[in-house]
Amino acid sequence: MTAPSRPRVVIVDDHGLFRSGVRSELGGQVEVVGEADDVQPAISMIAERLPDVVLLDVHLPGGGGQMVVTALRAAVPEVRFLALSASDAPEDVIAVVRAGARGYVTKTISGTDLVDAIRRVAAGDAVFSPRLAGFVLDAFAAMPEASQDRPLFDPELDQLTTREREVLRLIARGYTYKEIARELTISIRTVETHVSSVLRKLQLSTRHQLTRWAAERRLT
Amino acid sequence: MAAGLAYRTGFEVTFVRLAIVVATLFTGGFAAVAYVVAWLVMPAIGTDTTIWSQARTDRRGITLAGGLASVLFFLTFITQLLGSGLLATVEWPLILCPAFLVLIWRNAPASEQARMRHLAEPLLGLTTDNRWSRAWPRVTFSFVLLIAGTVILVDGHKSIKMLAPLGGAMLVLAAVALLLGPWWLGIARDLVEERRARIRAEERADMAARVHDSVLQTLAMIQRRADQPQQVVQLARAQERELRSWLFDGRAPGSLDGEDMTFAGGVRRIQQEVEAQHGVAVEAVTVGDCELTEDLGALLAAAREATVNAVKWSGADVVSLFAEVEPEAVSLYVRDRGRGFDPSAVPGDRKGLAESIHARMARRGGSATVRSAPGEGTEVSLTMPRSGERQPSRA
Numbered sequence: 291m292t293a294p295s296r297p298r299v300v301i302v303d304d305h306g307l308f309r310s311g312v313r314s315e316l317g318g319q320v321e322v323v324g325e326a327d328d329v330q331p332a333i334s335m336i337a338e339r340l341p342d343v344v345l346l347d348v349h350l351p352g353g354g355g356q357m358v359v360t361a362l363r364a365a366v367p368e369v370r371f372l373a374l375s376a377s378d379a380p381e382d383v384i385a386v387v388r389a390g391a392r393g394y395v396t397k398t399i400s401g402t403d404l405v406d407a408i409r410r411v412a413a414g415d416a417v418f419s420p421r422l423a424g425f426v427l428d429a430f431a432a433m434p435e436a437s438q439d440r441p442l443f444d445p446e447l448d449q450l451t452t453r454e455r456e457v458l459r460l461i462a463r464g465y466t467y468k469e470i471a472r473e474l475t476i477s478i479r480t481v482e483t484h485v486s487s488v489l490r491k492l493q494l495s496t497r498h499q500l501t502r503w504a505a506e507r508r509l510t
Numbered sequence: 511m512a513a514g515l516a517y518r519t520g521f522e523v524t525f526v527r528l529a530i531v532v533a534t535l536f537t538g539g540f541a542a543v544a545y546v547v548a549w550l551v552m553p554a555i556g557t558d559t560t561i562w563s564q565a566r567t568d569r570r571g572i573t574l575a576g577g578l579a580s581v582l583f584f585l586t587f588i589t590q591l592l593g594s595g596l597l598a599t600v601e602w603p604l605i606l607c608p609a610f611l612v613l614i615w616r617n618a619p620a621s622e623q624a625r626m627r628h629l630a631e632p633l634l635g636l637t638t639d640n641r642w643s644r645a646w647p648r649v650t651f652s653f654v655l656l657i658a659g660t661v662i663l664v665d666g667h668k669s670i671k672m673l674a675p676l677g678g679a680m681l682v683l684a685a686v687a688l689l690l691g692p693w694w695l696g697i698a699r700d701l702v703e704e705r706r707a708r709i710r711a712e713e714r715a716d717m718a719a720r721v722h723d724s725v726l727q728t729l730a731m732i733q734r735r736a737d738q739p740q741q742v743v744q745l746a747r748a749q750e751r752e753l754r755s756w757l758f759d760g761r762a763p764g765s766l767d768g769e770d771m772t773f774a775g776g777v778r779r780i781q782q783e784v785e786a787q788h789g790v791a792v793e794a795v796t797v798g799d800c801e802l803t804e805d806l807g808a809l810l811a812a813a814r815e816a817t818v819n820a821v822k823w824s825g826a827d828v829v830s831l832f833a834e835v836e837p838e839a840v841s842l843y844v845r846d847r848g849r850g851f852d853p854s855a856v857p858g859d860r861k862g863l864a865e866s867i868h869a870r871m872a873r874r875g876g877s878a879t880v881r882s883a884p885g886e887g888t889e890v891s892l893t894m895p896r897s898g899e900r901q902p903s904r905a
Contacts, residue, residue: 376750379758398747398791420830424795427834431798462795463843463889464830 297412300324300339302332302358303347308397312345315401320408328352333361336369342412346391348375348382356389363390372411374399380425388493393417415482416489423461426492430455448495450488457484570700571612577690577697579609584686724752744789751782773840774799776810777833780817784829790821791828798835800896805874806840809894812870812878816844816890824848824888839895847887853880867892 299320301309304327313322323339326332329352336344336358346355359371371391373383376398383394392411395404396419407417418426430450450458453474460470467485471478728749735741755778771779774796781794800806813831820829826848833842867890871878876894 398750420793420795420832424797424832427797431836459832459834462797462834463832464793464845464847 296321297342297408298323298339299343299345299408300326300332300336300341301345302326302336302350302355303345304328304349304351305347308347312404316405316408317401319405329357329361332358336362337366340366340369342370343408344369344371345408346371346373346386348373348386348394354382354385355391356386359386359389359391370411370414372407372417380428383422383425384429384492387422387489390493392489393419394422395419396421416485418458418461418485418488420462420464423458426488427455427458427462429492448491450491454484454488454491457481458488461485570704574697574701575609575612577694578612580690581694582609584683584690587682720756724756725749740789743791744785747785747791748782751778771802772799773802773806773810773835774833776802776806777813777831777842780810780814781831784814784817784821788818788821790826792817792821792831793828794831794833796833796835800835800840803897805876805894805897808870808874809840809842809876809892812867812876812892813842813844813890815867815870816892820844820846820848820888820890824850826887837896839893841894842892843889844892845887845889850882850884850886850888852884853882 296318297320299316299322301312301322301324303309303312303325306327309325309327313325316322320343323341324335326335327350329350332344332346332350344358346358348355350358355371355373355375362369371386373386373391373394374397375383375394376396387394392414393407393416395407395417399407399419410417456474457470460473465473467478467481470481474481728745732742732745735745777794777796781792784790785792802810813833817829817831820826824846826846828847830845831842832845833840867880868878871892871894874894875897876892878893879891880888881891882888
């Protein structure tokens with residue numbers, strides 16, 4: 291799939307100040323076709339305007355950002371979601387990504403990086419910020435290895451491969467996809483494949499450990 | 511109160527107390543009432559207002575005292591009906607004491623309230639944390655009394671004729687309970703409501719104080735330094751981190767250093783301190799966590815050195831820190847996208863700094879690698895094996 295040169299974007303965030311900040315930062319590089327400040331208005335606006343990418347705040351007054359993703363994923367699969375937030379508890383971020391968001395970036399991201407991330411998501415790729423990579427490594431590391439009394443549900447989905455782990459570590463260390471490709475002597479396309487595969491595992495794994503990990507995070 | 515009386519009369523406190531106890535015994539309880547009244551009308555040491563003057567304006571308290579007095583009056587009435595002379599002697603003090611005590615309790619200074627609460631807690635078991643573990647001896651005891659009383663009644667009075675006055679008393683009891691019950695209930699409800707409102711107000715005040723100390727102060731500083739973007743960014747980042755650690759890790763603002771600091775806590779601290787001192791953003795990501803051993807302390811010291819170096823020399827506006835705790839080893843990476851350098855042609859002073867990182871790690875059995883090229887930034891990788899067989903504790 292090729293990325294449209296000027297992706298159409300809807301911004302969903304309950305802070306008006308932040309929305310206008312993002313809008314001006316994105317400049318003319320994307321086409322902002324709408325803004326919404328809560329779950330319900332966002333759902334109807336997105337269903338009506340069908341943007342390429344939705345910039346979705348993890349925290350919304352009428353429920354988490356994952357409610358927007360859950361409500362729309364089946365109806366309009368061509369709309370892609372990129373989660374962003376300022377104050378992110380790991381379990382909330384993981385919940386939005388598991389609901390179907392294509393990636394997660396922090397609100398401190400620079401304008402050019404954000405445009406880059408939007409393009410990437412519009413093209414169907416996954417976007418992992420260093421922080422999300424850290425969360426995912428943490429979540430999957432918390433899962434115990436398969437054993438006799440605790441077999442894996444699905445070894446293909448429930449564990450990261452060594453390569454995927456390497457890629458995530460490099461993202462967490464602040465490497466760009468290009469730098470990762472050079473470091474591991476693979477192509478950028480392969481890096482993207484690995485990241486998408488991690489995203490798929492994160493979304494499809496039915497392991498209780500992911501939920502339990504979130505619950506434990508909440509307790510500490 | 512005895513202290514106040516002693517202060518005014520010039521007698522010893524103990525003497526006054528003894529005198530009151532003796533007087534109480536001899537007057538059948540009236541001295542106790544006098545004591546309570548004296549408590550009401552005399553200012554406590556160190557305060558100007560008497561409890562009485564406060565109590566007069568406390569309308570809710572007067573209502574409550576009235577309600578309580580009426581309940582007690584009713585109870586003494588019943589005991590008299592039953593012909594028990596035992597309680598009749600202390601009848602009036604029994605009604606007045608609790609009523610005045612309520613007024614005193616509601617209007618006493620906070621310190622006295624705390625003391626009284628402390629005294630009353632084990633006796634009554636009526637306090638806020640009325641848990642089962644505390645209530646069960648009371649409940650058991652009352653059940654035993656109830657059963658014993660019923661057995662004695664049935665055993666001692668074979669004919670039901672003797673139960674007639676008891677039946678009458680029950681009827682009066684029921685009548686009065688019906689009459690005054692709603693009022694009593696209303697008072698009890700009011701008390702609960704008042705208590706809830708107070709707790710809410712306290713929580714709000716606490717929250718407001720914390721937000722004021724952290725967020726509002728920072729916002730004020732940001733407004734004053736609007737012309738210095740770098741400082742504004744730095745302030746905003748520091749504030750964001752503090753708020754995050756308060757909201758998600760339950761750490762109070764301004765108290766990052768705990769006695770039981772973990773490795774991940776140490777990484778956060780490097781991030782915070784370097785940002786505060788040098789005004790360059792530090793992105794920190796940690797995976798896993800464990801106890802902070804001496805070896806890991808050395809690792810953190812080396813990481814700090816590397817971070818400060820990156821901030822000082824690279825010219826990059828952000829430095830990335832990534833730390834991962836694994837069962838066998840802890841690794842930490844400090845990366846910047848700054849100007850970088852050629853490691854084979856480093857000036858003497860910078861070589862010295864790298865050596866200090868190398869040496870620090872090597873002493874503890876760890877290792878350090880520096881990767882850099884001109885124009886491509888620098889990455890320092892630090893690895894420290896975990897001594898012992900402790901498993902990682904995930905936070």
